[in-house]
Amino acid sequence: MTLGSTSATMSLTKCDNFIGGKFQPPADAKYLEVFSPSTGEQVGSVCLSSIKDVDQAVEVAKEAHLGWKALTVKARAAIMFKFHHLMAEHQAELADLIVRENGKNRAEALADVAKGMETIEWACSLPQLVGGKTLMVSRGIQCHEVRDSLGVVACIVPFNFPAMVPMWTLPIALTCGNSVILKPSEKVPLTMNRIAGLLKEAGIPDGVFQMVNGTVDAVNGLVDNPEVAAVTFVGSSRVAEIVSKRCRNLNKRCIALGGAKNHLVTLPDCNVDMASNDILASFAGCCGQRCMAASVLLLVGDCEEVLSKLIEKASKLQPGCEKGQVGPVIDAASQQRILKYIDEAEAGGAKILLDGRPWSKREKGTWVGPTIIMHENEADRALHDEIFGPVISCMRVKTWAEALRIENSNPHGNAAAVYTSHGGHAEWFTSRFRAGMLGVNIGVPVPREPFSFGGMYGTKSKYGDMDITGDGAMEFFTNRKKITTKWGPPAPGACVDTANFDAM
Numbered sequence: 307m308t309l310g311s312t313s314a315t316m317s318l319t320k321c322d323n324f325i326g327g328k329f330q331p332p333a334d335a336k337y338l339e340v341f342s343p344s345t346g347e348q349v350g351s352v353c354l355s356s357i358k359d360v361d362q363a364v365e366v367a368k369e370a371h372l373g374w375k376a377l378t379v380k381a382r383a384a385i386m387f388k389f390h391h392l393m394a395e396h397q398a399e400l401a402d403l404i405v406r407e408n409g410k411n412r413a414e415a416l417a418d419v420a421k422g423m424e425t426i427e428w429a430c431s432l433p434q435l436v437g438g439k440t441l442m443v444s445r446g447i448q449c450h451e452v453r454d455s456l457g458v459v460a461c462i463v464p465f466n467f468p469a470m471v472p473m474w475t476l477p478i479a480l481t482c483g484n485s486v487i488l489k490p491s492e493k494v495p496l497t498m499n500r501i502a503g504l505l506k507e508a509g510i511p512d513g514v515f516q517m518v519n520g521t522v523d524a525v526n527g528l529v530d531n532p533e534v535a536a537v538t539f540v541g542s543s544r545v546a547e548i549v550s551k552r553c554r555n556l557n558k559r560c561i562a563l564g565g566a567k568n569h570l571v572t573l574p575d576c577n578v579d580m581a582s583n584d585i586l587a588s589f590a591g592c593c594g595q596r597c598m599a600a601s602v603l604l605l606v607g608d609c610e611e612v613l614s615k616l617i618e619k620a621s622k623l624q625p626g627c628e629k630g631q632v633g634p635v636i637d638a639a640s641q642q643r644i645l646k647y648i649d650e651a652e653a654g655g656a657k658i659l660l661d662g663r664p665w666s667k668r669e670k671g672t673w674v675g676p677t678i679i680m681h682e683n684e685a686d687r688a689l690h691d692e693i694f695g696p697v698i699s700c701m702r703v704k705t706w707a708e709a710l711r712i713e714n715s716n717p718h719g720n721a722a723a724v725y726t727s728h729g730g731h732a733e734w735f736t737s738r739f740r741a742g743m744l745g746v747n748i749g750v751p752v753p754r755e756p757f758s759f760g761g762m763y764g765t766k767s768k769y770g771d772m773d774i775t776g777d778g779a780m781e782f783f784t785n786r787k788k789i790t791t792k793w794g795p796p797a798p799g800a801c802v803d804t805a806n807f808d809a810m
Contacts, residue, residue, distance in 0.1 A: 321352040321499040323355060323363070324502040325363045326512050327511075327513065334356050342406055343633075346670050349406050349496065352519045352520075359520075359527075360524055371455070371457055374484075374511060375455045375484075379483070389426060390423060390426045398416075400500060405627045410593075414592055425470075429480070438451030447792045453786060453787075458485045458533055458534050459536045459537070459538070459783065460489065460536070462489045462538065462539045462549070463491060466592065466596055478783055480514065487517070489519070489528060525549070529552050530556070537549060537559075539562040541564070550769035550770045559770075560769070564768065565766060566720035569602045570724075571706075573725060580725075582615035584725070585600060585603060589749075590632055590676040591750070594695045595640075596750075600749050604701055604709040605702045625675065632696060635695055638672050644695035645663060647693050648662070649663075656680060656682065656683070660676060660678040661677060662674050662696060674696060706734065713740065718767045719740055721750070726747070758774065758777055759778075
């Protein structure tokens, strides 16, 4: 069987650590069962790494880094080209794994792989991008800069995009010359288990890319190990803040992306069909389990037609991974948390315009249907907490200023968007929103390379340094070395005209 593959019958997949170019069990021989959220059936098991496993991976990565960084960036990018080809060749297989372990519908799973491949493509362009500036700064004195790899870096990723989010960091970090240790989510280890095999097939030297599975012990081991030069984290705000502070205390580079509460503002002059379609895709796509999903819809003035169209379209969505449009939430704990927010909002006086709770009665899996809530009380918890499910909280407001006040008071800062047909209206909001990624008639305003992904500093959505994709990642995963050079006159007898050397 191919390294990191699963059988054609989709039997249970055992996900071990990937260290030194091969899969190996953890030192303590402990495993966690992995279940499909769409059926509730076990689909595999994942090992639980100890500090001993992490330290072994770090030592191997440290040794492998010496040879890897000695290659030219063009040589490293050539391996990324091969890796991109393999990802394209196996995209249907990878999508199958994503559907199986995460519950996305097939179109979303294929998009998960495709978006990851976009970042690989950008990494392939690094030979044209990493060259630093060169300038003659004074007579006979030249300054130039080069980018040097950091060494061993750790990337800790969440469950919601099993292929895309790891690809936010792996291709760029590797092509910049670093050794990378990935800690996948223990809820969705199957996809990266397969991709590890594709990376080896592409020609990544043993030890340059490694994977340690597990939970909090693996995360702590990677963050605390003194040989790990930098850490990237994507997950909850609570853990992102902890990871960032811990890295700061150890004087290591970190970017930690947390949660979100993204606001959409709808103006009366918007295109009703376009806006309702986009709002629906934003809050219900990927079952709302993405940090760029719409959470709050602020309806300024008379936007009743948009709201009615949104309810009509959302009510037609069907559950399912193959033929349905909306998949399940990741597990029973998520399902119960989402249902609790809906119940609490209703008990507090909010009106449930579309109720997704009946989906939770399905015989198998962990389902919540698209839910639209109209709030009267601005203090409702559902308007402020990240629910991470297919739920959108709506409020009617009278003025632009009121909508902006609500958005600006949000402690998160990932995304915000405005729906309008007027450029001046759009500019007014985009220049005042308190978020790092903004949309105009786009409810999931994810930037594409070379524009990098990252929310607003000073909010619960972003801790640490720089951004996580594109040129932000190139900056994060390298150190700038500045070299200043001066040469004296040529030695006597050299075959040059020295008479005018001082005038050069």
